[in-house]
Amino acid sequence: MKFPGRRRHKHYFPVEDKDPLTNQINPESRLKRSYIVGIDQIVVDIEAKVDQAFLDEFGLQRGMSQVIDSDVTNALYDRLKLNDMVDYEFAGGTVGNTMHNYSVLADDRSVLLGVMSENIKIGSYAYRFLCNTSSRVDLNYLQPVDGPIGRCFTLIDESGERTFAISAGLMNHLRPESIDKNLIQESSALVISAYLMRTQGNETMTEATMQAVKYANEAGVPVVLTLGTKFLIEQDPTWWANFVNDHVDILAMNEEEGLAITGFEDPLLAADKALEWVDFVICTAGEKGMFMAGYVDDQHKRATEYPLLPGAIADFNRYEFSRAMRKQDCQQPVRAYSHTAPFMGGPDSIKNTNGAGDCALAAVLHDISANEYHKLNVPNSAKHGQQAITYSSLAQISKYANRASYEVLVQHSPRLTRGLPEREDCLEQAYWEQ
Numbered sequence: 001m002k003f004p005g006r007r008r009h010k011h012y013f014p015v016e017d018k019d020p021l022t023n024q025i026n027p028e029s030r031l032k033r034s035y036i037v038g039i040d041q042i043v044v045d046i047e048a049k050v051d052q053a054f055l056d057e058f059g060l061q062r063g064m065s066q067v068i069d070s071d072v073t074n075a076l077y078d079r080l081k082l083n084d085m086v087d088y089e090f091a092g093g094t095v096g097n098t099m100h101n102y103s104v105l106a107d108d109r110s111v112l113l114g115v116m117s118e119n120i121k122i123g124s125y126a127y128r129f130l131c132n133t134s135s136r137v138d139l140n141y142l143q144p145v146d147g148p149i150g151r152c153f154t155l156i157d158e159s160g161e162r163t164f165a166i167s168a169g170l171m172n173h174l175r176p177e178s179i180d181k182n183l184i185q186e187s188s189a190l191v192i193s194a195y196l197m198r199t200q201g202n203e204t205m206t207e208a209t210m211q212a213v214k215y216a217n218e219a220g221v222p223v224v225l226t227l228g229t230k231f232l233i234e235q236d237p238t239w240w241a242n243f244v245n246d247h248v249d250i251l252a253m254n255e256e257e258g259l260a261i262t263g264f265e266d267p268l269l270a271a272d273k274a275l276e277w278v279d280f281v282i283c284t285a286g287e288k289g290m291f292m293a294g295y296v297d298d299q300h301k302r303a304t305e306y307p308l309l310p311g312a313i314a315d316f317n318r319y320e321f322s323r324a325m326r327k328q329d330c331q332q333p334v335r336a337y338s339h340t341a342p343f344m345g346g347p348d349s350i351k352n353t354n355g356a357g358d359c360a361l362a363a364v365l366h367d368i369s370a371n372e373y374h375k376l377n378v379p380n381s382a383k384h385g386q387q388a389i390t391y392s393s394l395a396q397i398s399k400y401a402n403r404a405s406y407e408v409l410v411q412h413s414p415r416l417t418r419g420l421p422e423r424e425d426c427l428e429q430a431y432w433e434q
């Protein structure tokens with residue numbers, strides 16, 4: 001596990017000082033590992049640049065993620081191939097991307113649950129998915145199916161807006177009995193997306209997800225929900241609000257999804273509203289950066305050393321140097337918020353915003369899992385006198401998440417091809433000395 005904050009060698013966890021020889025003789029003294037589990041519809045992204053006429057031709061609604069039938073899939077695919085329009089084909093899925101990016105950032109294990117074709121031909125989509133996924137992502141728990149995984153046509157127009165057309169294959173055939181109870185209950189977090197609730201006919205993905213959520217809720221494992229697309233939430237915001245309130249601990253959304261579920265356009269107010277339902281909120285806001293909101297017990301709150309910020313909640317970042325806690329673990333819960341502008345003001349040229357939010361969430365999960373890792377190995381550390389869910393403060397996590405998103409913006413794929421640099425050339429020496 002890499003240290004999630006300032007990335008410098010001396011900041012690697014000080015828990016690996018044990019003698020490697022003794023470790024071999026006495027396996028008990030080996031470090032205990034934390035991991036996270038994610039459930040997803042296993043899909044490969046097929047990306048192409050298109051215009052509005054193209055979307056109209058196939059009856060696709062701009063900006064939406066929609067499921068298409070086999071006739072539309074075949075026509076769309078033939079058209080893209082015939083006109084040589086496909087820019088790249090790469091493993092995707094909002095949670096799949098998050099697990100991959102988590103494993104790259106943390107240099108540690110995550111487990112992905114979903115389905116995988118039992119017979120895989122070299123070059124097929126299933127093969128490509130496996131090849132494009134970090135070897136740190138444990139794929140041993142995937143459920144085999146007799147047929148194809150999903151395809152996600154990622155159609156990008158001149159303005160950069162993305163329209164997703166999903167050809168489901170058997171991606172929604174994960175069964176509840178394929179969910180391993182121990183695996184979920186011993187993890188640091190269970191990550192799901194709103195897309196998992198979009199099933200039809202004999203598809204069992206929703207039941208499987210609910211089974212996993214039940215196991216996690218029973219064991220107090222944080223359930224992390226990423227909202228995926230506003231259109232799904234807009235269909236029934238009340239159902240989603242109730243679901244989040246009853247089953248979810250950490251909510252990740254962008255400002256549009258935040259508006260859909262809370263009714264607040266301002267991402268800070270949306271995050272504040274969501275705190276009525278969950279313990280921790282991440283609300284990304286594109287070029288405006290990122291908001292985070294959480295709880296801290298009054299006795300552990302830490303005031304910021306940065307200037308106080310105006311906003312819909314005055315001086316909202318006052319306690320952003322606090323580590324987040326579950327509300328139920330606070331005797332006197334205080335709300336803490338943080339805002340961070342995009343790293344370096346955003347890149348000069350954005351290659352692709354697809355997956356920037358997924359990557360921000362991966363960084364947050366890294367921090368949460370790092371906290372569990374540290375607690376498992378150094379339970380007596382003064383750090384754990386406070387029952388926090390994060391290793392770092394809201395301000396620090398927010399910076400880290402923005403930094404990770406930046407890396408996705410400057411590459412074509414939503415999946416990181418490498419970890420972040422140990423040391424940012426652009427930051428002054430003073431930063432590293434702190």
Ligand SMILES: Nc1ncnc2c1ncn2[C@@H]1O[C@H](COP(=O)(O)OP(=O)(O)OP(=O)(O)O)[C@@H](O)[C@H]1O
Binds near residue numbers: 284359360
């Ligand atoms: N135009 C931009 N300029 C600078 N930074 C950006 C821009 N767009 C995104 N970012 C960075 O990426 C982060 C996440 O972006 P965004 O809010 O677009 O996520 P999202 O809509 O959830 O993305 P996705 O659903 O594709 O994963 C932002 O918080 C910001 O740090």
Ligand SMILES: Nc1nc2c(ncn2[C@@H]2O[C@H](CO)[C@@H](O)[C@H]2O)c(=O)[nH]1
Binds near residue numbers: 065
């Ligand atoms: N699991 C899942 N991922 C999706 C869906 N629509 C778009 N995405 C993914 O969202 C990612 C960007 O956030 C892309 O890599 C897509 O693969 C969907 O319906 N289900």
